[in-house]
Amino acid sequence: MELKTLQNKKQNRTGHSRNMAQTRWTPFFFLLPSLIVLCFIVLYPLFYEFWISFRNVTLLNLKSGKYPYIGFQNYIQILTDPLFYKTLLRTLVWTAINVFFHITFGLFLAILLNRKLPGKSIIRVLLILPWAIPQYIGAITWRGMFNIEYGAINILLTKFFGPNAAIPWLSDPKWSFIAAIITNIWLGIPFMMMTCLGGLQSIPQEFYEAADTDGASGWQKFKNITLPLLKPVITPAAVLGTVWTFNMISVIYVITYGAETEEAQILVSLVYKKAFSYFRYGYSAALSVIIFLILMSFSSIFIKSQKLED
Amino acid sequence: MRSERFEKGDSVLKIILIYITLGIFCAISVYPVLNILSISLRPASTVFSTSLKIIPDNATFDNYINAFLKYDLSKWLLNSLIISSLSAFFGVILSVTAGYAFSRFEFLGKKVGLSMLLVTQMFPATMTLLPLYIMLIHYRLSNSFLGLVIVYISTTIPFNIWILKGYFDTIPKSLEESAYVDGANITISFYKITLPLAAPAIALSALFSFMGAWSEYIVARVIITASDKLTLPIGLTNMMGQFTTDWGIYSAAALITAVPVMIIFICLSKYLVGGLTLGSVKG
The missing domain is CATH 1.10.3720.10 (MetI-like)
Structure with a gap:
């Protein structure tokens, strides 16, 4: 009964009409299959992860299923280790640089492609290739191109700047990190470009024509028409992009594959390495929980600021 | 003619600049794919070469068969x-x-x-x-x-x-x-x-x-x-x-x-x- 009044209240508020044939339990039956599966493979694992993060789970006792309770030790170990703060900082730098270049290049290319231009459909297909290629293949290909002797990049560098210009991309962690950033910028531009292009095409042409009659300059049109109208498209894409970049394992994993130090890792790739190369499952679970909290606070701050603007 | 195929009021120089810019971005976006294509066609003896040719000398499909x-x-x-x-x-x-x-x-x-x-x-x-x-x-x-x-x-x-x-x-x-x-x-x-x-x-x-x-x-x-x-x-x-x-x-x-x-x-x-x-x- 209570359920029903709540529903009615909601309908009045939102003004939706109820589906004619809906009975009290219909939504439940339709939701049931995915609900059951998601409970088992998403919800339960999440709780399980919190549970393991307070336990000592290593390769030795993994199969036994008996994991001793160690309280906050995993968390203390992480939060007292300078490695965590260095990696966190590196992750923030990684995310900021990547998202910045994805959006600026993506928007820039979208604006160019939104003009009347013969041959632009071919250009669009060529520009979308980095998104179409499976990520790990893209990353391995770049890894080959960063090879110190036979990689295309160093060959080009030495051709233009002499034999000393070759850069040890894969052996020096600082350069590996830069190599990973270049690879990931390459991978991520097409998504932003296509999103911006979709947004640009939905802006009515009349706005620009009106601005033209008022004698507005190109920059004024961009600042006063394009950007504000594109905002509802760019903002969610930027948030998604930020989260995806923050969580991007494969590029870092492939580019730094075989490296001995952790000096080019970001948080998620560090979790992955600690769990599946060093078999420190409890520790990794705790680190995962910390990452989860960081992402949750990011997205809730974002949602709140969105609501304030509305 | 031009006014129909391009934006009104664009000078020839501007159009050329746009094409050059797009061309550079296309090259960067396509090059890695061409790079694997090129390597895949190289005969085993010259896989490690410092040549930047897209279609290598003596191109073969051996790698695909192998x-x-x-x-x-x-x-x-x-x-x-x-x-x-x-x-x-x-x-x-x-x-x-x-x-x-x-x-x-x-x-x-x-x-x-x-x-x-x-x-x-x-x-x-x-x-x-x-x-x-x-x-x-x-x-x-x-x-x-x-x-x-x-x-x-x-x-x-x-x-x-x-x-x-x-x-x-x-x-x-x-x-x-x-x-x-x-x-x-x-x-x-x-x-x-x-x-x-x-x-x-x-x-x-x-x-x-x-x-x-x-x-x-x-x-x-x-x-x-x-x-x-x-x-x-x-x-x-x-x-x-x-x-x-x-x-x-x-x-x-x-x-x-x-x-x-x-x-x-x-x-x-x-x-x-x-x-x-x-x-x-x-x-």
Whole structure:
């Protein structure tokens, strides 16, 4: 009964009409299959992860299923280790640089492609290739191109700047990190470009024509028409992009594959390495929980600021 | 003539500059693909060369043949095909009714449910991978196709529900309502009327689930270690040794893997962008 009044209240508020044939339990039956599966493979694992993060789970006792309770030790170990703060900082730098270049290049290319231009459909297909290629293949290909002797990049560098210009991309962690950033910028531009292009095409042409009659300059049109109208498209894409970049394992994993130090890792790739190369499952679970909290606070701050603007 | 094919008021210089800029970006975006193409065509003796030619001297298809002869490429292809098909099938079957419920019904927790589905897209892969991995070991499902499919659909189901919900929203309710007047119940009208109309969206989400599984490496590497169960991405990446990589064969195999997916993706990309932005703007 209570359920029903709540529903009615909601309908009045939102003004939706109820589906004619809906009975009290219909939504439940339709939701049931995915609900059951998601409970088992998403919800339960999440709780399980919190549970393991307070336990000592290593390769030795993994199969036994008996994991001793160690309280906050995993968390203390992480939060007292300078490695965590260095990696966190590196992750923030990684995310900021990547998202910045994805959006600026993506928007820039979208604006160019939104003009009347013969041959632009071919250009669009060529520009979308980095998104179409499976990520790990893209990353391995770049890894080959960063090879110190036979990689295309160093060959080009030495051709233009002499034999000393070759850069040890894969052996020096600082350069590996830069190599990973270049690879990931390459991978991520097409998504932003296509999103911006979709947004640009939905802006009515009349706005620009009106601005033209008022004698507005190109920059004024961009600042006063394009950007504000594109905002509802760019903002969610930027948030998604930020989260995806923050969580991007494969590029870092492939580019730094075989490296001995952790000096080019970001948080998620560090979790992955600690769990599946060093078999420190409890520790990794705790680190995962910390990452989860960081992402949750990011997205809730974002949602709140969105609501304030509305 | 010019005024019809280009923007009004653009000078020739501006048009040339635009083409040059786009040309540079196209070159950067295409070059890595041409690079693997070039390496895959090189004869074994000159795989390591400092030449930048796209079509190498003495180009051959040996690497493509050797990829099947020297490595288990056909086995990997088959395994990936099975796993990707299963993920696509279950990923869609399990999300289609939920997508319909989120589009058509009013119920308690609808908004919260929808945003929870979005939140799952924010998890890093390791977030559920680690506990699922331990669970799979417990239930002796590691190294099995079923185990891998379980991890894959845990990420595709929420995404598919969103895409399908968005598409159901565009199908007019009046069709179903007239069926109710004719005495059909909700299940019949869903299967007979709405579902056939949603076929394009269903095909699309199945394809995207398929391609996601086809190109996934980070999860597969952890779950599958037995050599007879390797999927394409693991097999391919195993070719990449720490010190030496058989670049010629690797490149050929990479192109065999990537080209079909790339073609499908380019044909479908405009739907994906539409679905994503539409969904998030509305949400």
